[in-house]
Amino acid sequence: MKRRQIKEIALREIRTRGRSRGYRAITFIMFALVIAAPIVMSLIPSSSGDLRDVTIGIAGDAPNGLGDALEALSTDFYDLEIVDLGDDTTSEVNARLDDDNIDVAVEAPANIAWSESEDSELTALITAALQRAEALNRATELELDLDDLAAVFEPIEVEQRFVDGSSNTEDVRSAVAFFGLFLAFLLPQIFGQLTMLSVVEEKSTRVVEVLLSQIRPTTLLAGKILGLCALAVVQLTLIVLGLLGSLIATDLVEVPASVWVFVPMLAISVLGGLAIYTTLFALLGSLISRQEDAAQVMMPVFGPLMVGYFVGQSAIFGSADSLLVRVLTWFPLTSPMLLPVRVARDAIGSVEVAISLGLLALGTYLLFRLAGRLYEFTLLRTGSRVGWGELIRLSQGNV
């Protein structure tokens, strides 16, 4: 019976909120954004791809064919511009370097001139180009077959592997961590406020009095939370599928297989965050009778949400293993945001994950029990809002 009542309450929430313009608009906007972003990024022509702009000056007496060799060797790494320095004097070359007209100058016979500090990667490129050009010049002098020689110097394809994952994997992991953090921060706010709206609506229209004549407050609370979490899951699924579909269709990034390991963790964290925050928002909604008072009671909830978000950001871009990050990973109101980040950064062990999830589940359960108890006293209260002092007294059983 209780299960049926929870189902009825949940279905009503799904129908009512799911049909609301607000929910449909937010879902559509987020879905459109995650689909459009990769498409737009793939359509924007990159001026140089990911290649670095480099200007190399070549003195007139530098080895013949140096420019061609540089062009050939730099294709995959640099967007190269070669400036012919002609018969410039050393002081003129120095002036060009100081004025940043050129990044580096190559002088005869095989000198490399820098403005201040050496760029070792460029040195390697120029050295290789000098050797190639010089080798071709000597082969010409020795009347060797240039085609054979070109075959000898044909660049080989070098592939790399990384024992701890490639930098691309790290980038994707960070991106997924940020995506998870953002969702864990945003969705509880959206659906928490929808829950609060629903509670205040039922209080202000006195429907709650009719409902509570047939069902227990905890049944009403459970149905409401389940219904709104179901709507959140639909929205979350659409966002994730939209993003993945768009990424795959545009072939913008290659998603490494290892990323899929922490996608379930991301989903669990977001759902855990939704459960605990919708419960909290429902409780706070029962303290007021008018939507105008919502801002007053909501303020304290934003504290842990903001802390979790900003510490989560610092964990993505900085240390994911600091004491603060570790402590907040165990705190149920911030763990939904920090867990996916630390898992993505590979900065948390399975035991700590289990403890954190256990504490989140326990925290949600205790908050639900408390909210159910307080609901009995606060839902039928109309007029002025229930104050924090009174709420504490009620939670201690002093009715």
Place this chain on the structure above:
Amino acid sequence: MTAALEVAGLHKAYGDVHALRGVDLVVEHGQMIGFLGSNGAGKTTTMRSIIGLTSVDEGSVSWKGRPISVDDRRNIGYMPQERGLYARMKVHEHISYFGRIAGLENDIADQRAHEWAERVNLDDRKDDLVQELSTGNQQRVQLAVALVHEPELLILDEPFAGLDPVAVSMLASVMSEQVDRGVSVVFSSHQLDLVQDLTEDVTIIAGGRTRATGKVSELRQRSPHRMLALRWADDPPAWTPDNADTLEAPAGESRFRVPADVDAAELIAIAAQHGVLNSVSFEPPGLEAVFIELVSS
């Protein structure tokens, strides 16, 4: 036979405010009780306590002789004083939804919603949103919601407030039908004439306590006063019986409230010495007067 509902010694305090100081109420099977009291007397708190919306500090609520349980409360149909409806839900959907909440299967809830929409004369409005209905029609929906699961006890808090005569008549007939079916009904109202038309049985509370309970005729008889009305052939004389209160009266008439133990024949004989009487009435006070006596005592 065990009473359907028995409320005994209810006490409830909100801080220093004592809402209930000892409310007793007994409702037999198929009985309709008018639950009367002035504003703030404790009627709504008592009704909410029966339903379980408000916990009590002391006292008991029994259903068919045993402490009322959560399951028993599903046998109650409740209509609150302030109407509680989802404004943006359709009439039929609304009645059906509350039927399902009360435990009806989907098809039965749906069927009952049709029947009740028809019974409360909202058949042609069943696809309208509740917010599009007038206050009176919303009241009809509220009644249908209270009755859709065919409860054994109906608790109606000020059901006639704000209704036009047609709606009052419809509601009264539905209440009487339910009583004929064996349903017990408790309703509160300030319209005492309406209460008398509907039922003989009343319970009057004041200051959070039950002051009187029984049939209207018995309560009237129990009153320590009687109403004496004298219609004179000429202008009323300037005469007042001993120990009597003079009441307002229409032209050519005198009205007095006298002690109940007065000798009526002797009093009328004395009155006749002061003028020619066309008619005389000596009877217990009406329900309204009894109510005021009890509430102000």
